[in-house]
Amino acid sequence: MPSPCDPQHAPAGDVGAALMMIDSRLKSIYDGKTSTDPEQRELTEQFVASLGPTGANDLVDGACTLIFMFMKWLRMAYEDHDKDVIEYIVPSLVATMRMMPKSVRPEAIPTMAGLLVAAGTGLSPSLWRQQYGQWTQDEMTPLEATAFLLAEHINHLTDDRDFATRLITKALSDAGTG
Structure with a gap:
């Protein structure tokens, strides 16, 4: 029986904007900036605010x-x-998220672990999460951290600081021409 969390039923959302945010964060870390620059944080907040509710959901x-x-x-x-x-x-x-208590509240970690398990078993993380109600504001930074940590892990495995970004960019490009 097909799962209601099958990725083919999930909205893709604004992958380009999400990738831009993750790539920006990766470049910041790789450039030696261990904390978010106040100007960068303000620009990110302005960008997210400009999206409106529908854009934020995307x-x-x-x-x-x-x-x-x-x-x-x-x-x-x-x-x-x-x-x-x-x-x-x-x-x-x-373990990494537990070392980030300012960014990732302890109560958000089980949800992020669930997203990883859902995705790791071939289920849509967004549809899996949707079963439990609306996203909360306290889950936004942990969600970004989860995507960032995965991208950084891929970059580390491949010994290529841009591999994760290129992986997604190529997939988006292939989807647009397919």
Whole structure:
């Protein structure tokens, strides 16, 4: 029986805007900025505010799509080495989020772990989360952190700071020409 969380039923959202935010955060970290520059934070807040409610929902769906695509790539990479993506990714990301109490509140971590498990088993993170009600404001930063940490993990695995961004950009380009 098909799952109501099957990715084919999920909205893709604004993957481009979500990727732009994650890529910007990656570049900031790679450039040695360990905390968000106040000007960068203000620009991000203005950008999100300019989206309006529908655009903000599209951005959240886009972040969930990124998480799904990153986990799909990681699942294939780990399976090539006879490893389980959930076993290797979820504990590591949960441990990292626990070290980020200012950005990721402890009560958001189980939800983010659930998103990772959903994506790691081929389910849509956004549809999986939707079963439990509306997204909360307190889940927005952890959602961004989850997508960021996955992208950074992929970049680290490939020893290429731009690999995760190129992975998504290529997928978007292929989808547009397919």
